[in-house]
Amino acid sequence: MSGTAGLPREVRAYAEELVRRTRAVCGPRLVSVFAVGSLALGDYRHGRSDIDVTVVVDRSLPGRALSELAGVLAHPGLACPAAGLELVVYPADAVGRPSGRAGYLMDLNTGPSLPERVSYDAEEASAFWYVLDRSVARQAGLPLFGAPVRDVIAAPGRGDVLTALRASVREHAEGDGHVGDNRVLNGCRSVVWCRTGRWVAKRRAGEVVAASEARFRPLIRSASRSFELPRESAPALPVGDVREFLAWVAGRVDEAAGPCQGASGTG
Numbered sequence: 001m002s003g004t005a006g007l008p009r010e011v012r013a014y015a016e017e018l019v020r021r022t023r024a025v026c027g028p029r030l031v032s033v034f035a036v037g038s039l040a041l042g043d044y045r046h047g048r049s050d051i052d053v054t055v056v057v058d059r060s061l062p063g064r065a066l067s068e069l070a071g072v073l074a075h076p077g078l079a080c081p082a083a084g085l086e087l088v089v090y091p092a093d094a095v096g097r098p099s100g101r102a103g104y105l106m107d108l109n110t111g112p113s114l115p116e117r118v119s120y121d122a123e124e125a126s127a128f129w130y131v132l133d134r135s136v137a138r139q140a141g142l143p144l145f146g147a148p149v150r151d152v153i154a155a156p157g158r159g160d161v162l163t164a165l166r167a168s169v170r171e172h173a174e175g176d177g178h179v180g181d182n183r184v185l186n187g188c189r190s191v192v193w194c195r196t197g198r199w200v201a202k203r204r205a206g207e208v209v210a211a212s213e214a215r216f217r218p219l220i221r222s223a224s225r226s227f228e229l230p231r232e233s234a235p236a237l238p239v240g241d242v243r244e245f246l247a248w249v250a251g252r253v254d255e256a257a258g259p260c261q262g263a264s265g266t267g
Contacts, residue, residue: 019033024072026055033056035141036133039052048231056092069106091103101122131160138155166253173243184220207224
């Protein structure tokens with residue numbers, strides 16, 4: 001069943017308009033629209049979380065339609081009620097098979113707290129973001145329009161997900177622009193996936209890892225409290241503690257990889 005009824009009330013009207021505009025631009029070449037990320041995992045925090053959306057289209061969609069879509073969805077023309085909109089458009093033939101590539105036709109970031117960005121070249125992007133998003137989508141994507149997720153998106157292979165997790169942990173350890181609590185809770189979610197093969201909400205992942213890893217419990221609990229606040233109000237976490245924790249997370253990902261370590265996955 002497609003629709004916005006399963007979304008938090010703060011974003012329903014926005015999601016309905018987003019789908020309406022996407023259908024108007026893409027017409028019969030639109031296959032599906034899914035809510036992914038925190039919306040799919042039941043951990044959306046209004047004022048903190050982004051709205052993550054996956055759009056799947058027939059590859060025959062003209063390039064000019066992609067640029068038109070970016071224009072009609074850009075904030076503030078379509079005012080985003082969340083921290084931002086992260087919307088990725090994929091061709092159906094690419095996401096219908098397992099892949100470790102970025103593989104998108106368009107990647108749009110827009111909104112009050114996100115730097116405006118649109119890309120039409122998947123080769124310029126780090127693939128891990130997209131592999132992880134598709135893995136979450138396959139497990140939990142909420143259909144807003146069109147065919148159900150399991151008919152549209154193939155699950156990335158385990159080797160590809162582990163490769164993506166390594167890159168994600170490295171980015172959260174070394175990259176700029178990440179809030180400290182998000183670095184820690186994303187690390188927790190990576191550990192839970194390595195243990196279970198399932199994606200869970202960040203705060204739930206924090207609870208699981210804090211329960212089993214006493215030495216990191218104070219840091220994780222601080223991250224969970226910080227995650228309740230808007231991004232602009234989030235307190236800084238101790239840099240050395242975050243770095244140590246993420247080094248530990250990287251070790252857990254490498255352990256999970258086992259014989260897959262160094263494999264290229266399904267490509």
